[in-house]
Amino acid sequence: MAEAVSIRGVGRVFAGREGPVPVLQGIELEAGAGEFVAVLGASGCGKSTLLRLVAGLDSPTAGEIRIGSRTVTDCDPRCAVVFQEPRLLPWRTVAQNVALVARGVPDAETPAAILNRVGLTGNERSWPYQLSGGMAQRVALARAFVRKPAVLLLDEPFAALDAFTRLQMGDLLRETCRDRSRTVLLVTHDVDEALRLADRIVLLAGRPAAISAEYATAGHDPIRLRAEILGRFGLKEVA
Amino acid sequence: MVSMDPAIERGVGGIESGQALARPAPPRLRLPLGSLGALRALLLPLLILALWQLAVNREFYSRGQLPPPLDVIAAGQELQSIGLLVPNVLASVQRVAIGWSAGAAAAIVIGLAVGFSRPVEGLLGPTLNAFRAVPSLAWVPLFVLWLGIGDAPKLTLIALGAFFPVYTNLVSGVRQIDRRLIEVGRAYGLRGWGLTREILLPAAFPSLATGLRLGLAQAWLFLVAAELIGANRGLGFLLVDGQNSGRADIILLSIVLLALLGKGTDFLLARGERRLLRWSDTFRGTA
Ligand SMILES: Nc1ncnc2c1ncn2[C@@H]1O[C@H](COP(=O)(O)OP(=O)(O)OP(=O)(O)O)[C@@H](O)[C@H]1O
Numbered sequence: 263m264a265e266a267v268s269i270r271g272v273g274r275v276f277a278g279r280e281g282p283v284p285v286l287q288g289i290e291l292e293a294g295a296g297e298f299v300a301v302l303g304a305s306g307c308g309k310s311t312l313l314r315l316v317a318g319l320d321s322p323t324a325g326e327i328r329i330g331s332r333t334v335t336d337c338d339p340r341c342a343v344v345f346q347e348p349r350l351l352p353w354r355t356v357a358q359n360v361a362l363v364a365r366g367v368p369d370a371e372t373p374a375a376i377l378n379r380v381g382l383t384g385n386e387r388s389w390p391y392q393l394s395g396g397m398a399q400r401v402a403l404a405r406a407f408v409r410k411p412a413v414l415l416l417d418e419p420f421a422a423l424d425a426f427t428r429l430q431m432g433d434l435l436r437e438t439c440r441d442r443s444r445t446v447l448l449v450t451h452d453v454d455e456a457l458r459l460a461d462r463i464v465l466l467a468g469r470p471a472a473i474s475a476e477y478a479t480a481g482h483d484p485i486r487l488r489a490e491i492l493g494r495f496g497l498k499e500v501a
Numbered sequence: 502m503v504s505m506d507p508a509i510e511r512g513v514g515g516i517e518s519g520q521a522l523a524r525p526a527p528p529r530l531r532l533p534l535g536s537l538g539a540l541r542a543l544l545l546p547l548l549i550l551a552l553w554q555l556a557v558n559r560e561f562y563s564r565g566q567l568p569p570p571l572d573v574i575a576a577g578q579e580l581q582s583i584g585l586l587v588p589n590v591l592a593s594v595q596r597v598a599i600g601w602s603a604g605a606a607a608a609i610v611i612g613l614a615v616g617f618s619r620p621v622e623g624l625l626g627p628t629l630n631a632f633r634a635v636p637s638l639a640w641v642p643l644f645v646l647w648l649g650i651g652d653a654p655k656l657t658l659i660a661l662g663a664f665f666p667v668y669t670n671l672v673s674g675v676r677q678i679d680r681r682l683i684e685v686g687r688a689y690g691l692r693g694w695g696l697t698r699e700i701l702l703p704a705a706f707p708s709l710a711t712g713l714r715l716g717l718a719q720a721w722l723f724l725v726a727a728e729l730i731g732a733n734r735g736l737g738f739l740l741v742d743g744q745n746s747g748r749a750d751i752i753l754l755s756i757v758l759l760a761l762l763g764k765g766t767d768f769l770l771a772r773g774e775r776r777l778l779r780w781s782d783t784f785r786g787t788a
């Protein structure tokens with residue numbers, strides 16, 4: 263079942279060559295159980311860094327992150343991550359990559375079934391090096407879905423896909439999450455994708471970055487919201 | 502789906518006119534190495550045999566010092582007829598198999614631990630590197646003193662010879678693993694032995710395979726060293742025996758057998774390596 267994610271006063275300072283580099287500061291974000299939150303921000307602002315903190319792959323230098331009632335100190339088996347790159351294990355075939363993480367998941371879908379859902383039937387026995395970038399990223403999505411995670415962490419999962427497949431995968435993601443059985447944190451720099459998929463959009467901006475604005479998408483005109491968000495980034499709508 | 506104009510797909514006109522312009526490539530002078538296939542590997546050995554026979558015919562050395570190739574085969578038949586060929590070969594093969602397996606197994610355990618954990622590296626690394634700096638043959642007197650002159654000191658020496666190439670390659674292999682793949686393992690709940698089995702070992706396997714093959718070559722090297730020092734069986738024993746009885750044909754026979762055995766065992770390892778590395782997308786050399 264879905265778990266709430268709560269990020270309280272989180273900061274991350276990296277050790278740079280010329281002293282400490284604060285990348286995130288005072289991040290406050292609550293995602294309710296089953297909510298779909300998109301984190302929108304420009305390249306290099308710290309989106310991946312934030313997601314890694316939630317995934318337990320890195321530790322915040324300030325503040326605290328909780329999943330449900332548990333503070334994140336290490337990778338949480340209730341989370342599944344789709345990284346910005348596919349990161350498939352090159353020594354496992356496509357189906358074996360999915361099967362590895364499906365171990366121990368109750369009533370897990372078979373690799374063949376889940377690969378069918380991402381449109382990769384017939385590629386089960388391919389090695390990762392034989393896939394195109396977009397195909398590999400779809401395997402990475404299947405790998406995350408098969409875990410039936412309480413919290414799904416997505417780092418620009420569609421960036422490598424063509425516009426067509428991107429829409430398809432977005433629909434699939436929305437379908438998968440419609441029953442609110444998982445909380446989703448989607449990191450993206452695509453405003454339209456955020457508008458289409460998310461219940462709520464938070465903007466990450468500044469240096470060090472913090473949450474600069476928040477919008478609920480329900481009951482708002484997406485066109486006005488889009489203009490408003492683009493305006494926040496100092497961009498004008500191209501009519 | 503928009504279907505293409507069939508005329509465009511077939512490239513009407515374009516191809517024909519292109520063909521009309523194409524000139525046949527001038528014949529190039531090159532060795533037909535490509536068409537030889539596996540036989541390519543035999544070219545050099547055949548050349549060596551021919552030179553060997555030539556040297557015998559020209560009588561650079563006396564026949565007792567440098568017997569012709571056929572005499573070497575005859576020596577093999579002679580040994581076989583008195584039941585000395587197969588037992589000696591088997592004794593050496595067995596020593597290499599046991600010594601190499603033991604050395605490689607120890608190197609895999611220790612190499613993984615040192616590669617994975619910096620505290621373990623701090624504890625063991627410097628000492629192991631110091632031991633590696635000692636030419637391994639320097640241990641022989643000590644091994645003989647401690648372990649006697651039976652098989653124990655020989656196996657220890659062979660294991661020691663196999664250990665370091667495997668250990669060194671594995672440690673550096675583990676340290677070259679893409680950190681992002683380890684993160685995948687961690688993010689999907691792998692820890693400890695699970696992470697080692699699913700991520701570390703397969704990712705470091707290309708280096709490990711190199712180490713195992715180098716270790717095997719070392720094992721044969723140390724086998725001969727061990728058997729030269731004192732043995733009553735084995736190919737090293739045949740070498741010493743041939744020297745003591747002035748039989749160059751037996752010495753050459755032992756050398757040829759060592760070459761064949763070393764090459765044969767390496768070939769088996771290389772085949773296993775290729776099978777297990779079907780997934781890898783590395784440069785394999787041009788055709
Ligand atoms: N391990 C690290 N050490 C030092 N600096 C880092 C480290 N990881 C990230 N940074 C810095 O933190 C900043 C944010 O990086 P991050 O990868 O989170 O950006 P991002 O928002 O995901 O960008 P993109 O959209 O391009 O993926 C960058 O300026 C980067 O240089």
Ligand SMILES: [Mg+2]
Binds near residue numbers: 309311
């Ligand atoms: Mg990023």
